[in-house]
Amino acid sequence: MIKSPLEKARMSYQPKLPNVLKGSVKLSEGKPTESVANQAEMKTLFPHTYGLPIVEFVAGEPKSYPAVNVGVILSGGQAPGGHNVISGIFDGLKKANPASKLYGFLGGPSGLIDHKYKELTVDIIDSYRNTGGFDMIGSGRTKLEKTEQFDKGAEICKQLNIKAIVIIGGDDSNTNACILAEYYKQKNIDIQVIGCPKTIDGDLKNEMIETSFGFDTAAKVYSELIGNIQRDCNSSRKYWHFIRLMGRSASHITLECALQTQPNVAIISEEVEAKNQSLSDVVTQITDSIVERANAGYEFGSVLIPEGLLEFMPKIKMLLSEMNDLLATPEFQAIVGDEAQRNFILLKLSHENKATFESLPLFIAKQLMMDRDAHGNVQVSLIETEKMLIEMVGERLKRLKECGAYTGKFSAMAHFFGYEGRCAFPSNFDADYCYSIGYNASLLILEGKTAYMSIIRNCCKSAEEWIAGGVPVVSMMNMERRNGKDVPVIRKALVELEGKPFKFFVSKREEWAGANDTFVFQGPIQFFGPSEVCDARTKTMMLECDK
Ligand code: FBP
Numbered sequence: 001m002i003k004s005p006l007e008k009a010r011m012s013y014q015p016k017l018p019n020v021l022k023g024s025v026k027l028s029e030g031k032p033t034e035s036v037a038n039q040a041e042m043k044t045l046f047p048h049t050y051g052l053p054i055v056e057f058v059a060g061e062p063k064s065y066p067a068v069n070v071g072v073i074l075s076g077g078q079a080p081g082g083h084n085v086i087s088g089i090f091d092g093l094k095k096a097n098p099a100s101k102l103y104g105f106l107g108g109p110s111g112l113i114d115h116k117y118k119e120l121t122v123d124i125i126d127s128y129r130n131t132g133g134f135d136m137i138g139s140g141r142t143k144l145e146k147t148e149q150f151d152k153g154a155e156i157c158k159q160l161n162i163k164a165i166v167i168i169g170g171d172d173s174n175t176n177a178c179i180l181a182e183y184y185k186q187k188n189i190d191i192q193v194i195g196c197p198k199t200i201d202g203d204l205k206n207e208m209i210e211t212s213f214g215f216d217t218a219a220k221v222y223s224e225l226i227g228n229i230q231r232d233c234n235s236s237r238k239y240w241h242f243i244r245l246m247g248r249s250a251s252h253i254t255l256e257c258a259l260q261t262q263p264n265v266a267i268i269s270e271e272v273e274a275k276n277q278s279l280s281d282v283v284t285q286i287t288d289s290i291v292e293r294a295n296a297g298y299e300f301g302s303v304l305i306p307e308g309l310l311e312f313m314p315k316i317k318m319l320l321s322e323m324n325d326l327l328a329t330p331e332f333q334a335i336v337g338d339e340a341q342r343n344f345i346l347l348k349l350s351h352e353n354k355a356t357f358e359s360l361p362l363f364i365a366k367q368l369m370m371d372r373d374a375h376g377n378v379q380v381s382l383i384e385t386e387k388m389l390i391e392m393v394g395e396r397l398k399r400l401k402e403c404g405a406y407t408g409k410f411s412a413m414a415h416f417f418g419y420e421g422r423c424a425f426p427s428n429f430d431a432d433y434c435y436s437i438g439y440n441a442s443l444l445i446l447e448g449k450t451a452y453m454s455i456i457r458n459c460c461k462s463a464e465e466w467i468a469g470g471v472p473v474v475s476m477m478n479m480e481r482r483n484g485k486d487v488p489v490i491r492k493a494l495v496e497l498e499g500k501p502f503k504f505f506v507s508k509r510e511e512w513a514g515a516n517d518t519f520v521f522q523g524p525i526q527f528f529g530p531s532e533v534c535d536a537r538t539k540t541m542m543l544e545c546d547k
Contacts, residue, residue, distance in 0.1 A: 108140020
């Protein structure tokens, strides 16, 4: 494979490790934990893995570890830094005992079930160090949730003498990792399971997990692109750019990009829901900004939109919930053609939801009828909310023009940034953070832990000062209703409206909406140069650290 000069240069970057992991370590155990809610149910569901203590590595005496074979799985959407998690596991295992082996299960969790794997040799690992993407072993969205799958996994582990599996994934994958750990414990199968917090969405975070990996890089890539667009805006002074950003339900990416680039408008889904705002309220909010700026002589600007926005509008939420059930019926699934499907939906919907469905532009109504994901949710990355808002804002401006309340000219461009950031070269932060998470995971395995997530904390400080350890996965779980059933899941973190990042945004957004010199241009991620540029943390993290 031909490598670009940057790829070659990044091969030799040595990711930073916390000081504590550089030498010999021992585990310090805290008090037993409780789950965040539904403690009684959790205790029953996880009799062997409930109540484990939080653990932290501290300096210890040198000791020898036996050779151990480990399997690793990348699960779900790509996030920058995944290869560094794997190289961290590899280096940690080999340092402890060079006879240890690391196997990569191919194509996500299905690799474990279907017995598709490869041994990860030093040559393979070296050629992927500090690169973006998950292509070293591939990823997938198969859910590990059935006992037959767990048994198939145990079979291949027995064949390869694998004693531990590391699952690198988001909240759902880590929930399933914990269910797997509990199952193996229950059945007396000697396989440990360790999770690692991945997702660009930033929604796998809590008191113990300061950020999920990939969020830093993805938000920086999108902010670079938004900055470039905003500079184009300032130069040509003729377009409004509507930019939808990935993040699934949570608006963390949109908020972070807003903090980095200071757009004229940024919509935060969690606020829309809290204020019970309708689609028409959001359209009015954007239109008002456009009119105000036009009155000040600025017929251009930027609007950031989180991809999950529609799901946070109460009426659309109700509509989607009824549609999810209808779409799952064999009757609907037998219908061929958009028109016939739409007619079926219209016939079956309740009176109120029918009115909401009919009020949406046709192309959006069609997109809402598309296949659901494995969890039964709308695939929000496929809903072109930015185009819908352009159309609806345009309509509203036309009406304002007719009554003389607006005299400007509205030209808009639609963008969607998601896949552009998921496989980018990891920033120095993500390269270091991921490597440390992986290295730390290998130590958790060597110390015999299972049902833990590998965690690195104190992240706003320099890597040398980071704290390394593990948090029991069950302690982050509660019961939630999914696909009509109450199930244990890791609690997803949405944007907190009382949190410092959102409050800071609220304190600034009016200024950013009206003035003409407030855009900030972050430029591309820098890998070489002054630390304040190359190792900068996200604004979200710095505001959250600011106690
Ligand atoms: P994960 O939750 O698996 O990390 O994936 C995140 C994400 O990138 C979302 O932001 C986005 O909505 C979704 O994946 C897109 O899914 P797909 O890769 O299947 O198109």
